[in-house]
Amino acid sequence: MGKRDLLRGNEVIAEAAIRAGCQCYFAYPITPQAELLEHMARNMPRLGRTFVQAESEIAAVSMVYGAAAAGVRTMTSSSSPGISLKQEGISYLAGSNLPAVIVNVVRGGPGLGDIAPSQCDYFQATKGGGHGDYHMIVLAPSTVPEAGELTMLAFELADRYRTPVMILTDGLLGQMMEPVELPEPIDPASIPAKPWATTGASGRDPNIILSFDLDPEVLRQMNLDLQAKYRRIEEAELRYEETMTEDADLVIAAHGTMARIAETVVRRAREEGLKVGLFRPITVWPFPYEPLRELSSHVSTVLTVEMSAGQMWEDVRLAVAERAATPFYGEMGGIVPTPRDILSEVRKHAG
């Protein structure tokens, strides 16, 4: 170890999944996550693990459901239109308390959209997406090395909370090559025991995996248990990063790739003497409302920058309320705002 490889985000996610002990990977091809699928196709069989190119994203996530129920670490990956098809399975995973990792390398939408980077699936990822009162943990890496680290973390959190976890990224990060030191493979013995899994009812009562009960009282309790779990996750798993916020007057709120670009903007703004900082949620669900609320009482402006029409913007406004101005700057359709675009926006508000 200690060796640094020049790798694409997609490959790093795939390799990190392997090192996190992912035993079964199921997916259907789609741009811009093809390298992820291909890395798994090359490596999983070699390691005696499962790679299946499924007939559709619905089938892929259903296979994940089966493998997760059987107690192994499992993952699927796709991009926006494919993630729409996975919503049924994600809802079932959440409802059945099954751990699994889902990667969304987001592209421009709606509909078929394009294959350029976008953050337009933020609502879908953080507000449910599928049917029912559920959430999944959503991790938004902003660099290639972080994509690897968060993939390792995703498997850990999935098992700890018995919940689906999403890596929310985009084609820019997926295709970008960066030098990375890949995470160390985990010790398989460190994976928590799964006494609830359907591993064969030998010497114990049968284990049943299901997401439903026709008795509203029972289903209500199942929902209350889910919500209690979400509160525990909110307590323990908030992750975010602040850059140069101590003396900032304007804070840019951005996640993922956009945050990385915003970092450049912060540096340039500082060179111009503007007191600009960056607030970057790493978990976009749970969203770091409290830390942002706290921060917003010391600044005059929180400028949200996204590759969307303003989706995370809603969470930012919820957090900030009336404490600071909350302007928005965004691009859609796969257009990536440049540092120069954002900087001129910053100048407007830093007044």
Next chain:
Amino acid sequence: MQVETADMVKVFSRPQSLTAAKSTYCPGCHHGILTRIIGKTIDELGIAERTVCIAPVGCSVFAYNWYRCDAIQAAHGRASAVATGVKRADPNLIVFAYQGDGDFASIGTAESIHAANRGENITVIFVNNQVYGMTGGEMAPTSLVHQKTTTTPAGRDPAQVGYPIRFSEMIAQLDAPTYITRQALFDTRRILDTEEAIKKAFENQVNEKGYSLVEVLSTCPTNWRMSPIASNKHVADVVTEVFPLGDLVDRR
């Protein structure tokens, strides 16, 4: 009733692999006979401790309650894909998917065909009762021409909605499946045939022979609006004309 056990031997009883749960099926529904046959098969092969049942959405949604084995309730139509996931995760498990005709042959069309085409080493029990039982008797892909259902009140009109789909025959066109058969339960002889077919379908999996599909012509007295006995006769006289019984593929 008193039974003198001194000179009497029990020759028929509830399979060990079934729980004591009372079935949720309507009187006379063949789902119940199939449950017994599967339980008996699990007993005979001694596989309860490594069997995983994949329950569908449909009247058999509670199938996870019937067997003394692990079980997973799958989304509507996805049981064959879920079975694939389980089997790939642990090939030592014996995985069977139990699916109605709406589940298997309509909403799950892609998952059903592709699990078969990959030759997944699983067992699929496909219950063809020509109707959507659970949701109140709507047309199924297998509904007969002119069959009255709640969504074809004037009878299934092929000009509008096509003909009953012979799904097993479609799957039989594939190279991978090991065993595909169509059976029925309308009399003792057919019940015994079905017992044999289901045992084969599980044995194939135990012996790592690959994909087995047992389609079973079943009744839905409730939604057919027929007595259980008239339903049996309907299967024997009418349904088997459209869905002929017998093996379609046997490559063991």
Next chain:
Amino acid sequence: MPRGTVRIDEERCKGCGLCIAACPQQVLGFSGELNHSGYNVVHMERPSACVGCAFCAMTCPDIAIEVYRQKVPAQS
């Protein structure tokens, strides 16, 4: 013909009548008694005719029937 008998779990029986039709010896019939679920349950109408063939039990969707058969003395 060996003698047989059946034991019907009245609380499982749903009165579908499939066993009555399956029995080659016309042993079974509706008892006219309702169980707790309100089903008219089956009983042995002609117990002495039972040969213990188990056809009734095989066809019962509710696995409500157990079948017993007279022990056959070992072949000498």
